[in-house]
Amino acid sequence: MxxxxxxxxxxxxxxxxxxxxxxxxxxxxxxxxxxxxxxxxxxxxxxxxxxxxxxxxxxxxxxxxxxxxxxxxxxxxxxxxxLKPPAIDTSWADGRDAARRTLEFLALGGQPGPVSTPGFLIEEPVHLDAQLHYARHYSTTVTYQQTSALAFGSAAFVTGALLANAVGNSSVRSRAERLARPQWREHQLTRVVLTPTRTWCHSSGRWLSFDHAAVMEYHLDAHGVVLLFADSEPLRLTGPAAWLHAVLFAYFRFGAPALTTATFLMPVRAGHSGSQAVTGDR
Incomplete structure (x- = not known):
């Protein structure tokens, strides 16, 4: 004992x-x-x-x-x-001011000047060379695997095991559906070059060309621009230089009169953020 x-x-x-x-x-x-x-x-x-x-x-x-x-x-x-307050990022305001000044200059009859583009060779003159955030909008196919449960024991244990397996499969399926649905993808900071007829984006080590004549809609908001195409995924460019892209796109795509009539340039002309779109030929 x-x-x-x-x-x-x-x-x-x-x-x-x-x-x-x-x-x-x-x-x-x-x-x-x-x-x-x-x-x-x-x-x-x-x-x-x-x-x-x-x-x-x-x-x-x-x-x-x-x-x-x-x-x-x-x-x-x-x-x-x-402590000293953190420095305020003025690049967005500077970008909008540059776009507004460029719009006013071109609307008065000025001509956009070419810019230097080291490492980028093309026959057309280049009028914008900037770093912007790049993204494309599309759906995709996502594969996933479901598991099968085989349980032995009491009725309560078997029921619990099957229920846990069903919940796990449902979670995996929901995640796959969420990843597959249309959304903005390929997020990256990229070099963007604009010529009178095209916008070039350096993505994943290669240059992608977007024909301005193929743009069906052009959206401008407080952070960037979105270009919609008839036979290609939408393109979004975000950053301080995006508004300048909008001004130059309108000028080369529709001509100088569009600087005062294009609805998507209203935020630039007004000097504040907004969201407008242009369809067709203005």
């Missing part, structure tokens, strides 16, 4: 180890949330946002659940307010 007194130290040792583990986990949680609060506070303070960024309910919850995190957030926010 075992001695009951010999089991008492083992039980106490297990309890002490579990208690030490819980204390360690709690300490790690406190440290992690405190550091998170400090980092978020510094970031929001530096960006000159309001305390809590007007998320009062979230602030109240944090104050109740982790008051130390709220305290470090407030300290970090005050520190962030003392």
């Amino acid at each position: 075992s001695d009951p007194k010999a089991e008492v130290p083992d039980a106490c040792s297990d309890t002490s180890a579990l208690l030490a583990l819980l204390v360690l986990v709690a300490a790690a949680y406190v440290v992690a949330t405190a550091i998170t609060g400090l980092c978020v506070g510094v970031a929001e303070g530096r960006r000159r946002r309001g305390v809590g960024h007007r998320r009062w309910f979230a602030v109240a919850v944090v104050g109740v659940a982790a008051p130390w995190a709220l305290a470090t957030y407030v300290a970090g926010y005050g520190t962030g307010r003392l």
Whole structure:
């Protein structure tokens, strides 16, 4: 027979180890949330946002659940307010201003001048050479595999195994359907060159040519342009130089009168963002 007194130290040792583990986990949680609060506070303070960024309910919850995190957030926010604000990216505004100035210049009878294009040789003159984000819109075929479950045991166990297998197959099928549906793909930063008749994009190590005469619709929004074709996937170009592309496209595709009549150039003429489209021949 075992001695009951010999089991008492083992039980106490297990309890002490579990208690030490819980204390360690709690300490790690406190440290992690405190550091998170400090980092978020510094970031929001530096960006000159309001305390809590007007998320009062979230602030109240944090104050109740982790008051130390709220305290470090407030300290970090005050520190962030003392730091220099992050530099503002003016490239978008500069790109829009350049597009507006170019539109006004061409509308008054000016002629677009050629630009230097190192490493790009073509007979036509080049009037835009810029870095833009490139994407194409299309669907694709996605293959996936379903699993089959073979379970033995009680009715409850077999039912649970089959149900888990069905849920897993459904999740895989849903993911495949989501990946296959039409969406913007091939996202990349690429070199874009514009000539009087074409837009060239350097994608995956080769030059792709998009004929301006084949463009059925042209969209302009606050971030970029979208070109729709009759027999090819839509092309989206995003970046500060996209608006300049819109002005030059309108000029070469439809002529100087389009600079004052093309609906998709309304945001450029007005000097603010918007979303318009042109179809057919203006």
